[in-house]
Structure formats: structure tokens, C-alpha cells
Amino acid sequence: MHVSVLKKELIDCLDPQPNENFVDGTVNGGGHARLILEKTGPRGRLLGIDRTQELVIKLKRELIQEGYDQRVMLACDNFARLKEIVHENKFHPVNGLVLDLGFSSWHLEKSGRGFSFMLDQRLDMRFDQHDELDAWTIINRWSEEEIGALIRDYGQENFWRKIAANIVAERQLSSLDTTGDLVRVINKSVPDWYRHRKLHPATKTFQALRIVVNRELSNLSRVLPQIVEVLAPQGRAAIISFHELEDRMVKQFFKSEEEAGRLELITKRPIKPSEAEISKNRRARSARLRAVRKI
Ligand SMILES: C[S@@+](CC[C@H](N)C(=O)[O-])C[C@H]1O[C@@H](n2cnc3c(N)ncnc32)[C@H](O)[C@@H]1O
Missing domain, CATH: 1.10.150.170 (Putative methyltransferase TM0872, insert domain)
Structure with missing residues (x-):
């Protein structure tokens, strides 16, 4: 079972409200997605994207059992196609988005x-x-x-x-x-x-x-400008990265969009996991969360 990182911090930044729509571009086992769904009931929808087919199939089955299927749509796809995926699924407005980059415990242990x-x-x-x-x-x-x-x-x-x-x-x-x-x-x-x-x-x-x-850096650089395009005004986006090169790319992009007056920073500095979280989940040690709001 994958342990989601920075759960409370992510929800604080995204601030999901009842009936808002969210995209989870790295939905995996749905850890973050379920936290969002709990806050966006009764009619808020979630579009979950993941490149790993086995995980999408498994999550679909679980969400049906949990009664979330009416509010969730899943796409086995690359988030680098974010704009097209959002349009193909007629998923509007997008009030928030999360990307939790990299791989999961499932990839390490089960794949x-x-x-x-x-x-x-x-x-x-x-x-x-x-x-x-x-x-x-x-x-x-x-x-x-x-x-x-x-x-x-x-x-x-x-x-x-x-x-x-x-x-x-x-x-x-x-x-x-x-x-x-x-x-x-x-x-x-x-x-x-x-x-x-x-x-x-x-x-x-x-x-x-x-x-x-997995062309992880090029996928990230392709998706960043699309996030600004798909977000509705006042929409929030949060990105959790695990690698210095990814975090630098996110930081520079958010800063240049802030200067252009399109985004405002919710996190002035990256949020890091607490010692308590790292002691329970070693994978969390290199996580960095940055979040923005569309103006
Ligand atoms: C760290 S896990 C996400 C965990 C999830 N947030 C949770 O709480 O359960 C990252 C996931 O992103 C997926 N992924 C990585 N690159 C992707 C891409 N370009 N497009 C879509 N999914 C991607 C991986 O398959 C993996 O399942």
C-alpha cells in the first residue's frame, strides 16, 4: 500500500470546497484523491490520471465499491496531455489540480x-x-x-x-x-x-x-503551462516533487507566472515533511510541495 506524502499540507494548500472539481494528474492508489473527494461532496467531481494501467484498473474497481464512481472519472494517460484529457472528458471548470511526481510503493514492490x-x-x-x-x-x-x-x-x-x-x-x-x-x-x-x-x-x-x-522532466515541463490554461480563476494547483531538478523547474515556472501576473504563490517556500512523517515514511524525506492560485 502506497503511503501518500504531505497529506494535511496538500489539503491546506488546495483548500477543496464542496462541489468543486479537481484533477489528480498522478492518481495512483487514490490516496490524495480520496482526501479531496471527502471535501468536495456532494457533487464535486475528480478526474484522475495515471500512466500505469494496472493502477487505474485497480482504483476504478475500488472506487466503485466505495460509492465514488458517480463523481470520479479515470484516464490511463500521460499528464503531459493535460489540456486534451480535460477537454476529452468535458471536465470543466477545474477548481484545483495536484501532481505528486515520480513512482510509488506499488512500482517498487509489486510491478x-x-x-x-x-x-x-x-x-x-x-x-x-x-x-x-x-x-x-x-x-x-x-x-x-x-x-x-x-x-x-x-x-x-x-x-x-x-x-x-x-x-x-x-x-x-x-x-x-x-x-x-x-x-x-x-x-x-x-x-x-x-x-x-x-x-x-x-x-x-x-x-x-x-x-x-519515463521522460519525467520533459513531461513536467510540458504540463506546467497547461496547468495555467486549464485552471479556472481562483483555481489552486499543488505539485509535490522528489528531485532537485523537478523542484527547480516548478519553482522557476511558478515564479515567472507570478511575475507575469497569472499566478500567485500560496507557498513562498517549498513545504517539507515533518520529522515525524519522515520517521514513519522514509520515502517522504525528499518531498517538496509548492502551490499556486490562478489570478
Ligand atoms: C507518487 S505516485 C502518486 C501517489 C498518489 N498521489 C497517492 O496519494 O496515492 C506517482 C504516480 O504518478 C504516475 N505518473 C508518473 N508520471 C506520470 C505521467 N507523466 N502521467 C501520468 N501519471 C504519471 C505514476 O504511475 C505513479 O502512479
């Missing part, structure tokens, strides 16, 4: 798609199984320079050069098919002290691969 360095699975890492690019292709087909740049830029991993060189050397002997194969190469590429820290030595490389496989 079988190699998101976790703790399990030995085929290198895949795609949210959407229709996408062509997977982690296997990057690791076994991309050049050493491309792999190195990916690990450096999206993982901010200091040992990127050595890891990339060893990946290319190892795959000449035999293809690297599983997460176990990749972890073995990473372990070989980093110094002893790096292997004995709290953070697993494969964390940054795996994060970089997932971001690139």
Missing part, C-alpha cells in the same frame, strides 16, 4: 518491472508498457558517454564515469539483463566506504534510469 535494486528483476522501469524505451535498452545499447551523462545529470552520482565504463565493459562479456546484474556492476565501480553508507550505492543510478525511461 515486477525492475524499479527496485533490492529485487532481482528484468531491467524495465517503464510506467507505461506501451513506451518503446526501457532500462534494458539504455544499459545494453546506449554508448558509454550517453550512459555516463545520464547517471551524472539525473542521478547526480559522483562515480558516474566508473559506473558507465564498467557497464560497457561488462556487457561486452554478456548482456546485463536484470537489476541484479546492474547492482553487481555498480558495487564493483564504487569505493568500499560508498558501499557501506546508509544510502544504497545503486540509489542514484536507478533514479536516473527511471527519470530518463
